[in-house]
Structure formats: structure tokens, C-alpha cells
Amino acid sequence: MTLHLDDLRVRHLGECHHDSPLAEMLAAKRTSPHYVAEGDRVLLEDTVSMLAEHGLPPDRLPSFEAAGPRRKIYFDPVRVTAGIVTCGGLCPGLNDVIRGLVQELTTQYGVERILGFRNGLRGLTAQHRDDTIELTPDRVRDIHNAGGTILGSSRGAQDADEMVDSLLLRGINVLFVIGGDGGMNAATHLAAAIRARDLDIAVIGVPKTIDNDLPYTDQSFGFQSAFAQAANFISSVSIEAAASPDGIGIVKLMGRHSGFIACYASLARNAADIVLIPEVPFALEGDDGLLARVEQHVRAKGFVVIVVAEGAGQDLLAERGLLEGDATDASGNAKLGDIGTLLRETLTAHLTAAGLAPTVRYIDPSYAIRSVTANAYDSVYCLRLAHAAVHAAMAGRTETAVVRWRRRFVHVPMPLIISKRNQVDPDGDLWMSVLEATGRLVGNPSARHPLLVDG
Numbered sequence: 001m002t003l004h005l006d007d008l009r010v011r012h013l014g015e016c017h018h019d020s021p022l023a024e025m026l027a028a029k030r031t032s033p034h035y036v037a038e039g040d041r042v043l044l045e046d047t048v049s050m051l052a053e054h055g056l057p058p059d060r061l062p063s064f065e066a067a068g069p070r071r072k073i074y075f076d077p078v079r080v081t082a083g084i085v086t087c088g089g090l091c092p093g094l095n096d097v098i099r100g101l102v103q104e105l106t107t108q109y110g111v112e113r114i115l116g117f118r119n120g121l122r123g124l125t126a127q128h129r130d131d132t133i134e135l136t137p138d139r140v141r142d143i144h145n146a147g148g149t150i151l152g153s154s155r156g157a158q159d160a161d162e163m164v165d166s167l168l169l170r171g172i173n174v175l176f177v178i179g180g181d182g183g184m185n186a187a188t189h190l191a192a193a194i195r196a197r198d199l200d201i202a203v204i205g206v207p208k209t210i211d212n213d214l215p216y217t218d219q220s221f222g223f224q225s226a227f228a229q230a231a232n233f234i235s236s237v238s239i240e241a242a243a244s245p246d247g248i249g250i251v252k253l254m255g256r257h258s259g260f261i262a263c264y265a266s267l268a269r270n271a272a273d274i275v276l277i278p279e280v281p282f283a284l285e286g287d288d289g290l291l292a293r294v295e296q297h298v299r300a301k302g303f304v305v306i307v308v309a310e311g312a313g314q315d316l317l318a319e320r321g322l323l324e325g326d327a328t329d330a331s332g333n334a335k336l337g338d339i340g341t342l343l344r345e346t347l348t349a350h351l352t353a354a355g356l357a358p359t360v361r362y363i364d365p366s367y368a369i370r371s372v373t374a375n376a377y378d379s380v381y382c383l384r385l386a387h388a389a390v391h392a393a394m395a396g397r398t399e400t401a402v403v404r405w406r407r408r409f410v411h412v413p414m415p416l417i418i419s420k421r422n423q424v425d426p427d428g429d430l431w432m433s434v435l436e437a438t439g440r441l442v443g444n445p446s447a448r449h450p451l452l453v454d455g
């Protein structure tokens, strides 16, 4: 899909008439290599060939509005009541974002009332809307020292109009939704319901996902902390596998439809022999199949380390009747079959039948990779996203997500951020790095699984 400048424009609640408390500091600011001034824009694409293809003057090229403080703002800060909600699966840095929002709203803008809705969007239903947490700088001072979210989170559907009623009843003017694709979808519906009732409430999204499956953001916050933790399990399993005769080490990592965690964690340790992700199908049987390749590896090297994303090989589970049909969770996300156990069982059987005596070490760290605290890099990232989110809200942007795009902080219209899924491109340079690292680059690129082609 080719995007045009108009597709990238964000919605405003109206004209900005109030002086920002930051106006004086901003007065002399101009665009530089390190700052994008208010009114300037950040290009969607970044190669000469992609830009040339448009044949447009620079100011007509597809570009995002720069995030950051404005000299004039829409809301009078003393009249603002802000709401914060965290939704979906946990992600390192959620508490950092909450803390950053509260600190920025209070110290820079003087907002006096901030409410945290509990347990995700469930907290915005009629039944739970009164059970909020008053968020103050004191309350959030130390929350970044713990993983998870002090507000709680949940999956499951809510009615958009009922949530709008909650915002009205609690006097919320700006709502910050920290969520993944589901949360951004819900926030988009919520913003549409607000618009349909012509209400003056801003909805700002802060995209969250350890899977890194949201588009138009370089990498989502918490992703780095999660894959760093995942990498530790790869080290453990490779030590175990290397110390066992005919050792097989398998680590299954989260990643429902996108294999970014598996790729990055594997590259971080450079110890994996085989990486399996949802985006690249593979066969078990046959000369190029996984079983044969693992056997070759074990015979040649003595052990093998396999990193598998939980969403990989779902077709193989379906063929074997090991999937629950079209099962979904409360939010409508696909319920996955257990590829790790299938690998463990089929590899054990195959290698035993081939006369080897495999020792299989299988680790499924599951929630252990996403419940950790944010590392220092992610903490900085979360804080800066929080700053951008507060500036966007105070300037009356709505139905807008704040993201980092090509290292700049920008505003992305929410409908765009839910328009597609970010996945590892089998033709992209990340997957090429994985193939290089696992020594599988040479071969027939059209093979069903390039990892399993002779290299």
C-alpha cells in the first residue's frame, strides 16, 4: 500500500489557544540534526530510490508530524484530568511509561489530577470505572523498580460507548492508552465513539509489545529488555546441550505472529544453529527437513541449539491435529499450539531411531522474559515516549500514537498503527543476519526453509 501525505496526518481536537508552560524554552528552537522543530515533518521513507519514486517535491512527500512540545497548547492544564490505562500482555517498561506520564503532566504542565484505571480496559467499564488509583509523583516515584504494571492489565472486549461514559463520569479530558495492537484497536474505536458524540477528549496511544509486531515504530519499548532476558535462556540451553552427548538444546520464545524476539535473542548470543520463526515455514520430514538437518548437526558438531518462536510451525501442529481449531483468547488473539513439545518429541524419536542417544534440554521461559524490569536503554526510551505522549495530548492531538521512527519521535495516526502487522521480512536484512549467524546463507533462496538448505 502506497501511503500519501494525507494518510499520515493526525487528528486535532481544535485550535491551540493556550500558552504552553514550555513556550519560552521553545522560542529559539530550529530544526537541527538533533531536533525537529514544531511544524517540520519526518519522512516516512529513507532511501533515495524510495523518495525518487514518488516524483514529488519534499513538502508533498509522505511524512509524519514531529512529536514534542508546542508553544501553544489546546488544553488549559489546570482544568485537565488525565487517565492512564495499560492493556494486553505485560511488557518491560510499563511502569516507566506510567511514571514518565505522571511526572511530565505534573511537573511540566501542572496537571493536578491523574487517574489510573485498573486492569486494562476492563477498568473503563461501568462496573469498575470508580475503582481508580490516584496517580501522583509520590505514588509513582519508585514504580520503575518493578516489572509489570501497577495498574494491572487484562484481555477481553469492552463496549466503546460504555468506556466513553466512564471517561465523562470521571471527568477525563485526556486518556493515555498503553497497549499493543489490540489496545491500539480498542483506543481507535474509543476515539471514534468520542468523535461521534462530539466530545473534547484526547486519546493518545503509547504502543507496547514485546513481540514488536506493531508497524511504523522502529522497535517498541520493552522489546530490548525482553530479548536480552530471552538471550540468557539461549546461553543456558547451549551450555547444557554442549555438555551432553548428542545434546539437543531447544528454547521456545514468545512471538505469536512475529519472530523478532527469536531473531534478536539468537543474534545477541550467536549460539543458535537453527532459528525457527512464524514468517518462514519449515518442513520436519525430508532431506531438507528439520529432523535430517538436526541429525547432521549432531553428527558433525556433537550438539545443536534450536531457538523457536512460539508461533512457528503452527501448520505442522495443525496437520497433526494438535491445534484447537480456530481457538482464540478473550481479546480475539489466536491460541497457539505447542511447537516446542512437538520438536522435543519428534527430534527425540528421530534421533533415537537413527542410532543416536539424544539428551534433549528444552526450556520454555514463557512469561519470564516479559515480567522483567526495563533495562537502562528501555527506561530512557519509555520516559521519552511518555514526554512525547503528554506533549501530544496537551496540544490536542487525538487518535494518535507516539512512536520513534528512524530515531525521531513522531505522531502516527492510530488507524495506521493497526493497519498491518510488523513481521520479520524473509527478504530483509535482519533475517539475512540470522542466516549469516547460523551459517545458512548459501543455498536455494526459494527453498521452503532457507535455514535448512545446505550451506
Ligand SMILES: Nc1ncnc2c1ncn2[C@@H]1O[C@H](COP(=O)(O)OP(=O)(O)O)[C@@H](O)[C@H]1O
Residues within 6 Å of the ligand: 087, 088, 089, 120, 121, 122, 154, 155, 156, 157, 158, 179, 180, 181, 182, 183, 184, 185, 186, 187, 189, 208, 209, 330, 331, 332, 333
Ligand atoms: N479489534 C479490536 N477492537 C476493539 N478492542 C480490541 C480489539 N482487539 C483487542 N481489543 C481490546 O484491547 C485490549 C488489549 O488487547 P490484547 O490483544 O489483549 O492486547 P494488546 O493490546 O497487547 O495487543 C483488550 O481489552 C481487547 O479486548
Ligand SMILES: O=P(O)(O)OC[C@H]1O[C@](O)(COP(=O)(O)O)[C@@H](O)[C@@H]1O
Residues within 6 Å of the ligand: 087, 088, 089, 090, 155, 180, 181, 182, 208, 209, 210, 211, 254, 255, 256, 310, 329, 333, 370
Ligand atoms: O498473556 P497471554 O494471554 O498468556 O499471552 C501471551 C502472548 O502475549 C505476548 O507476550 C504479547 O502479546 P500482546 O502484545 O498482544 O500483549 C505474546 O508474545 C504471547 O503469545
Ligand SMILES: [Mg+2]
Residues within 6 Å of the ligand: 088, 180, 181, 182, 209
Ligand atoms: Mg497484541
